[in-house]
Amino acid sequence: MKVVIMGAGVIGVTTAYYLAKQGVKVVVIDRQTGPGLETSYANAGQLSYGMSSPWAAPGIPLKAVKWMFMKRRPLFIMPLLSPTMWKWCLQMLRNCNAESYAINKGRMVRVSSYSRDVMPDLIADTGIEYDGRQMGTLQLFRTAKQMKASKADQAVLAEYGSPYEVLGRDACIEVEPALAEVRGKFVGGLRLTSDRTGDCRMFTIALTDKCIEMGVEFQYGQTIKAIAVENGKISGVDTEIAGRISGDAYVCAMGSYAVNVLNPIGIRLPVYPVKGYSVTLPVTNDAFAPQSTIMDETHKVAITRLGDRIRVAGQAEIVGYSNRLGPHATDTVRHVIGDLFPKGGDLSRAEGWTGLRPMTPDGTPVLGPTRYENLFLNTGHGTLGWTMACGSGRAVADVVMGKPPEISMEGLTAARYAR
Structure with a gap:
């Protein structure tokens, strides 16, 4: 065959x-x-088994409107004259309800959990190296409101058997010691202990x-x-x-x-392309650099440690099949790494990248x-x-x-x- x-x-x-x-x-x-x-090529580097959730969720339409007006916005929609794009957006909006979210979440978790279970066998059989780590993901909350809202995510994680820990500020610092330098910028976090990291390419x-x-x-x-x-x-x-x-x-x-x-x-x-951005920069001081993945809940930006490098990825732009990397395209991800880990890496040597995520509306x-x-x-x-x-x-x-x-x-x- x-x-x-x-x-x-x-x-x-x-x-x-x-x-x-x-x-x-x-x-x-x-x-x-x-x-x-x-x-x-240069995605976030997260193996996000605990965060396998559809973007289409209750409350997202209102959040999306607010994000559009943020200075460092996680979402941007270009009003293209594209029936395909607007049809896809409408289909996504139709999935922004509790019933659809539960169905779609269950389907996604089924695939991601299976992937989590079979990947170790592949690594054992092949012996390949990919800057992998197994230290979980820390979803970092800058406000008490975000911390409170995470209870809904905790319920879903518990339902699907995804292990997690709710952490206060000091406990977050125990997991990611470099955050002690910016302890006033966050209130706590949600740690997804089964998540892993690694360089996809x-x-x-x-x-x-x-x-x-x-x-x-x-x-x-x-x-x-x-x-x-x-x-x-x-x-x-x-x-x-x-x-x-x-x-x-x-x-x-x-x-x-x-x-x-x-x-x-x-x-x-x-299936429609949703554009994302990343920068990759060298670690300059391990004591002040991230050790695994931190997800900044405010900006929807992931910071991931990949060996002697840091990958910072995020943003969602619905702009068609554009691969253009403009001069200010990575400003948001650069801001987040500079804000949370200012001494960990050399931003002056950051390599920018953009790619198209193949998204379904559900x-x-x-x-x-x-x-x-x-x-x-x-x-x-x-x-x-x-x-x-x-x-x-x-x-x-x-x-x-x-x-x-x-x-x-x-x-x-x-x-x-x-x-």
């Missing part, structure tokens, strides 16, 4: 690994010059090398023109350079760009089968591609092989969008 995977980000590469483990011949194609060069590159050792073929510089359909089945993937690349089955793991090749063959997914990824018996999906993970990569890769690989996956696929497939 031969499987063609479209996309060499962390999602495509993990899918390739789990297929290769089952003896499948795998070909991975990507338009970039190597693996992990798009959304996987480093992981993707290392796993790619293992895949190559297992016989997986990677073809880079291959821009996909179209997916070819003959007699009700996928017959190949047409590329600009190599022409048609054919196999027995196909997996689309192209993130935000999946819709561009799926729409022409009648598969219409509400927050849940789109996995598994399609209307075509030999085409499968692994996309729409939003900000949680790194978190869900191993779980969704393994589940989709099992579906491709005709095996029942170890988690239920109910509500995870494209069928939930069928009308």
